[in-house]
Amino acid sequence: MTVRDDKLDLALREASKLALLIPALPQPGTAEPDDESLIRLLDGAVPPAEETTLQAAVEASPFARERLATLREALAEVAAAPPMPSAVNPFDEGVIAERRPVRLSFLWARGSLRYLWGTLEPRSLVAVPVATRSGIFRRPSEESSFFDFAHQLDGIDLVIQVERARDDHLDVQLTFDGDAHRLARLRVTLADRTGSLLDSQPVEQGKTRFAALAPLPHELLITSAQQELGRVRLDVHPG
Numbered sequence: 001m002t003v004r005d006d007k008l009d010l011a012l013r014e015a016s017k018l019a020l021l022i023p024a025l026p027q028p029g030t031a032e033p034d035d036e037s038l039i040r041l042l043d044g045a046v047p048p049a050e051e052t053t054l055q056a057a058v059e060a061s062p063f064a065r066e067r068l069a070t071l072r073e074a075l076a077e078v079a080a081a082p083p084m085p086s087a088v089n090p091f092d093e094g095v096i097a098e099r100r101p102v103r104l105s106f107l108w109a110r111g112s113l114r115y116l117w118g119t120l121e122p123r124s125l126v127a128v129p130v131a132t133r134s135g136i137f138r139r140p141s142e143e144s145s146f147f148d149f150a151h152q153l154d155g156i157d158l159v160i161q162v163e164r165a166r167d168d169h170l171d172v173q174l175t176f177d178g179d180a181h182r183l184a185r186l187r188v189t190l191a192d193r194t195g196s197l198l199d200s201q202p203v204e205q206g207k208t209r210f211a212a213l214a215p216l217p218h219e220l221l222i223t224s225a226q227q228e229l230g231r232v233r234l235d236v237h238p239g
Contacts, residue, residue, distance in 0.1 A: 033057050038068050101219075101231035102151055104162065108215040108238050112145055113164045116237070120149040120160075153222060153230045156182060160232060170213040170236065174220065176206045185224045193217040 033041075033054055040046050041054055058064045100119075107114040115122055149160040156178035163171045176183050186203035190210050198218075201208045210220075220232040 033064055038071050042072055101233050103233045105235040108236050115147055120151055122147045123150055170215050171211045173209040176203055187223050189221040191219045
């Protein structure tokens, strides 16, 4: 035999000795208490007339005693675990503390508007021909005099139109589409960056317009029956 075989035989003999030293695991008998009965016993929910019989059955069975100890440890771990966070419905009005405003940021320079960034993408950008080695393709330009954005507020469709008008002024128009009764209750309030009120208009025939605004940051507050539906923040940066 080789040295390798001798080492293998020695390992097998040692493993056999250890197996003989390990006590036999308790095995279930023919009439063992089920887990539900053991849990009721731990909770103290077993009637006194049945408790004595159940306790005697547990004491007479090593398997039942081991099972009862395992269930007791499991219940203790569950009781010590931190509570799971409750599910939050993001559409529950009671959870939403503040509606996130729509933000649109523009650069005011070179006789036009340049869209910088925002929470909405413009629906209409002017397509500008761009020459490449392989030909000419039309790329949407971020510089224009007019932008419009589509949004939805509480089931009402909203189109925000921002235009650079003559004499270096800004025109903003909001167009609403939805239930006529709800539209009749809408009002839009215009404020400057400090929150000072500049104008307030009802929505008539689904539209409201603020003309000849200075090219400065403004905020539009949209309400229905004095309840806020949303805000639109226009950030205009001079270039």
